[in-house]
Amino acid sequence: MPLWTFTAHAREEMIRRGISESEVEAVLVAPEQQAEVRPGRWLYLSHQVVGDPSKQYLLRVFVDTDRQPREIVTVYRTSKVAKYWR
Numbered sequence: 001m002p003l004w005t006f007t008a009h010a011r012e013e014m015i016r017r018g019i020s021e022s023e024v025e026a027v028l029v030a031p032e033q034q035a036e037v038r039p040g041r042w043l044y045l046s047h048q049v050v051g052d053p054s055k056q057y058l059l060r061v062f063v064d065t066d067r068q069p070r071e072i073v074t075v076y077r078t079s080k081v082a083k084y085w086r
Contacts, residue, residue, distance in 0.1 A: 004028065004063065004070040013074050019059070023048070024075050027061050033086060040066030041073070045084065048077065058084055 006014075006021070014024065031044040044061045057077045064071040078084060 002069045004072055006072045007074075010072045010074050013076065017076055019075055019077060023059060024061055024072065027059050028063070028072075031061075035086070037062065040064055047081070050077070055079065056081060060084065 006024075013019075014021070027044050027046040031046055033045045035043050037043050042063050042065050044063065045058050048057045048059050049055070050057055057079055058081050059075070059077050061075050062073040064073055
């Protein structure tokens with residue numbers, strides 16, 4: 001059984017935002033930060049450098065952990081590192 005699965009919404013947003021499955025999995029395997037958003041939902045964050053010229057972003061992955069396999073709810077990249085980094 002897989003450790004997690006992607007919801008249809010998460011897959012749509014990943015395509016729209018140009019985020020690969022491997023990028024998401026890298027955050028989930030070794031997050032730089034994690035926090036419980038509410039009971040059963042966790043946020044995993046890691047820095048990324050993307051683009052040319054390169055720019056630093058946070059990749060934020062929201063996961064429902066109260067089910068098996070865990071469900072990746074949504075994913076997005078933000079340039080507002082200072083706002084979300086704790």
